[in-house]
Amino acid sequence: MSTVSEPNQLTSEEKIRKFNELFETKMNRNFVLSNSVCVHCGMCVEACHYYEATKDPKNSPVYKSDAVRKIYKHRHDWLSRILPIWTGARQVETQEDLDRLKDIAWGSCTMCRRCTINCPMGVDTALLIRSLRSVLNAIGDAPEGVKQVCRDQYEVGNQMGVSRQDYVETIEWLGEEHADDVGDPAARIPLDKTGADVMYVVNPREVKYAPMTLLAVARIFYAAGENWTMPLEGWDNTNFGLFAGDDVLGGRMGRAMFEKAAQLGVKRVVVSECGHGFRATRWESPNWAKMGLTFPIVSILEVVEGYIREGRIRLDKSLNPAPLTYHDPCNLARSCGLTEEPRFILRQCVENFVEMYPNRADNWCCSGGGGAMSMSEYTERRLEVAKIKADQLRATGAQIVATACHNCIDALTDLIKRYKLGMKTATVCEVAARALALPEKPKAAVPVRRPLEQAIGAGVKILVADDDRDARTFIATVCEDNGAVVVQARNGNEALELARREMPDLITLDIDMPGKHGGEVYQALKDGSELAKIPVCIITGQPKLRGLIYDRPLPPPEGYLDKPTTDEEILLAVRKILSLSH
Numbered sequence: 056m057s058t059v060s061e062p063n064q065l066t067s068e069e070k071i072r073k074f075n076e077l078f079e080t081k082m083n084r085n086f087v088l089s090n091s092v093c094v095h096c097g098m099c100v101e102a103c104h105y106y107e108a109t110k111d112p113k114n115s116p117v118y119k120s121d122a123v124r125k126i127y128k129h130r131h132d133w134l135s136r137i138l139p140i141w142t143g144a145r146q147v148e149t150q151e152d153l154d155r156l157k158d159i160a161w162g163s164c165t166m167c168r169r170c171t172i173n174c175p176m177g178v179d180t181a182l183l184i185r186s187l188r189s190v191l192n193a194i195g196d197a198p199e200g201v202k203q204v205c206r207d208q209y210e211v212g213n214q215m216g217v218s219r220q221d222y223v224e225t226i227e228w229l230g231e232e233h234a235d236d237v238g239d240p241a242a243r244i245p246l247d248k249t250g251a252d253v254m255y256v257v258n259p260r261e262v263k264y265a266p267m268t269l270l271a272v273a274r275i276f277y278a279a280g281e282n283w284t285m286p287l288e289g290w291d292n293t294n295f296g297l298f299a300g301d302d303v304l305g306g307r308m309g310r311a312m313f314e315k316a317a318q319l320g321v322k323r324v325v326v327s328e329c330g331h332g333f334r335a336t337r338w339e340s341p342n343w344a345k346m347g348l349t350f351p352i353v354s355i356l357e358v359v360e361g362y363i364r365e366g367r368i369r370l371d372k373s374l375n376p377a378p379l380t381y382h383d384p385c386n387l388a389r390s391c392g393l394t395e396e397p398r399f400i401l402r403q404c405v406e407n408f409v410e411m412y413p414n415r416a417d418n419w420c421c422s423g424g425g426g427a428m429s430m431s432e433y434t435e436r437r438l439e440v441a442k443i444k445a446d447q448l449r450a451t452g453a454q455i456v457a458t459a460c461h462n463c464i465d466a467l468t469d470l471i472k473r474y475k476l477g478m479k480t481a482t483v484c485e486v487a488a489r490a491l492a493l494p495e496k497p498k499a500a501v502p503v504r505r506p507l508e509q510a511i512g513a514g515v516k517i518l519v520a521d522d523d524r525d526a527r528t529f530i531a532t533v534c535e536d537n538g539a540v541v542v543q544a545r546n547g548n549e550a551l552e553l554a555r556r557e558m559p560d561l562i563t564l565d566i567d568m569p570g571k572h573g574g575e576v577y578q579a580l581k582d583g584s585e586l587a588k589i590p591v592c593i594i595t596g597q598p599k600l601r602g603l604i605y606d607r608p609l610p611p612p613e614g615y616l617d618k619p620t621t622d623e624e625i626l627l628a629v630r631k632i633l634s635l636s637h
C-alpha cells in the first residue's frame with residue numbers, strides 16, 4: 056500500500072539523514088556515468104526551454120544537474136573528498152538545501168531530455184532529476200499534486216481516482232454514443248472481452264474529461280473492423296512512477312495491465328495517445344514489473360498507420376481543410392522514436408499540413424511534461440517558460456495543433472490562451488476520425504445521432520453561470536436548442552441564488568467571475584446541503600485557475616471543459632453527466 060503521505064511526519068533532521076541514506080541507493084551505471092562525465096562545456100545550456108525563456112544560468116541543465124553532482128562528488132570523487140571547497144562538493148545539511156533541491160527537481164525541469172540529446176558526453180540530466188525526485192518523494196518533499204496522483208494510482212488504480220463503477224458506466228455510455236456515431240445499433244465498446252486482438256488502454260483524462268478522443272478511436276476501430284476490448288482493470292496507461300521516481304508504483308501499474316492482458320489472452324496491447332504513458336508502458340514498466348511479456352505493446356499511432364497502409368480505412372483530406380501542425384511529445388519523439396507515424400497519418404487526412412521547426416527529436420517541450428500539469432504551485436513559471444513553445448507555434452501560422460499526448464493537449468491549451476495564439480488543439484486520432492469514410496451501410500443505418508433533446512431529456516433544467524455574455528449565450532443556446540430549460544447567472548452570487556431557488560439538474564460553472572468566483576460557488580454548492588447533489592460541469596477560459604476548484608478538499612466536479620468549446624463538446628459533456636447521475 057502507498058506510503059507516499061507517511062514521510063510528511065519526518066522532522067527536518069530526519070529528512071536530511073534519510074535523504075543522504077537514500078541518495079546512496081541510486082548508484083546504478085547511468086546515474087554514476089551522468090554524474091561523472093560532465094566537462095562543463097555548456098552545450099546543453101541553450102537546449103533547455105527554462106533557460107531560453109529566462110536566460111537565468113540557474114535554469115541551465117548543467118546548473119540543475121550539478122546540484123545532484125555536487126552531492127555525488129562529496130562521497131564518490133577522490134578530489135572532492137580531499138578538497139570539497141575546490142570542487143564545490145557538498146552534502147545536504149539543512150532544510151534550505153532540501154528546499155533548493157525540491158525547487159530544481161519539481162519546478163525547473165520537465166524531464167524532456169532535450170539537453171540529453173545535445174550533450175556530447177551523454178549526460179542524462181532528466182535521469183539525474185528523476186533520481187533526485189525519487190529521494191525527495193520518499194522523504195515527503197514532493198508537491199501535493201504529485202502525491203495525490205500517486206495516491207490515486209496506488210489506492211484506486213488510476214491517476215484520476217475514477218472508481219470502477221464510474222469507469223464501467225462511462226464506457227457503457229460511450230458505447231451508446233459510439234453506436235449513434237457510426238449508425239450501427241449493434242456497435243459497442245467491448246469491456247473485458249477474452250481473445251480480442253487488441254486490448255486498448257487509455258489515459259484517465261479520456262474517461263473523465265475527454266470522451267471525444269475515445270469516441271474518435273472507437274470510430275477508427277469500427278471502420279477498420281478491429282476485434283478490440285478495453286480491460287476492466289489495468290486500463291490506465293499513465294504511470295506516475297516515471298515522474299515521481301517511484302519504481303514500486305511503476306511496477307505495480309505495469310503488473311496490473313500486463314496481468315490483465317495475459318488473463319484476457321489478447322494478441323497485443325495498444326496504448327492511446329499519451330507520451331509518458333507509452334514510454335512507461337512500452338519501455339519502463341516491463342522492467343519495473345519484472346515481467347517477461349508474451350504480447351507486443353504498440354502505440355495507437357502505429358496501429359492507425361498500419362490500417363492506412365493496409366487499406367483497412369479510407370480517409371478524405373477535404374474534411375480537414377484548415378492548416379494544421381504537429382507537436383512532437385518529448386516522450387514519444389526523444390525517448391521512443393515515434394516521429395514518422397503521426398506525420399504519415401496526418402498527411403493522409405489533412406489538406407494543409409504545416410511542419411513546425413525545430414521538430415521531431417529536437418522539438419521544444421510543451422512545457423507541461425514531467426508531471427508539471429499536476430503541480431499548481433509552479434503554474435506561473437511553467438507558463439512563463441512556455442513562451443518558447445508559443446513562439447514556435449505562432450511561426451507555423453497553423454489554425455490547429457495536433458499532438459499525440461493528452462498531457463501536451465492540456466499544456467498547449469494553457470499556453471495558447473496565455474499567449475493569445477487563437478489555435479485549437481486535437482489528438483491525431485481525432486483528426487483522423489474526422490476524415491474517416493465509414494463502411495457502407497444499408498440506408499436505414501446511415502449514421503444519425505439520436506435527437507439531442509432525447510439524449511438530454513426534455514424539461515431538464517440547466518443553470519448556466521458565466522459572466523461573459525457571449526459564452527453564456529452560446530452554452531445556453533446549445534442546451535435550449537436540445538430540449539433543456541435554461542436559467543442564466545451573470546456572476547457567482549446570482550449563480551448561488553438561482554441554484555437554491557431553481558434546483559437545476561445540472562450547473563455549468565465558469566471560474567473567473569465577479570463577486571464570488573467559481574471556486575467559492577463550488578465550495579458553497581458542495582458544502583453538504585441539498586445543493587451538493589447537483590452535478591457541476593466547469594467551463595472555463597482560465598485553466599490556470601483550476602486550482603480554485605480542484606485544490607479544495609471536495610469531490611471533483613462531474614465535468615470539465617476548456618473554452619472555447621464547441622456545441623458537440625458541450626452536449627457530450629452534458630449528456631454524459633446527466634446519464635451517469637440519474
Ligand code: SF4
Nearest residue numbers: 093094096097099174
Ligand atoms: S552538454 Fe553535457 S558535458 Fe556539456 S555541460 Fe551540459 S551536461 Fe555537461
Ligand code: SF4
Nearest residue numbers: 103164165167168170
Ligand atoms: S530535461 Fe528538459 S527541462 Fe530538464 S534540464 Fe534538460 S532541457 Fe531542461
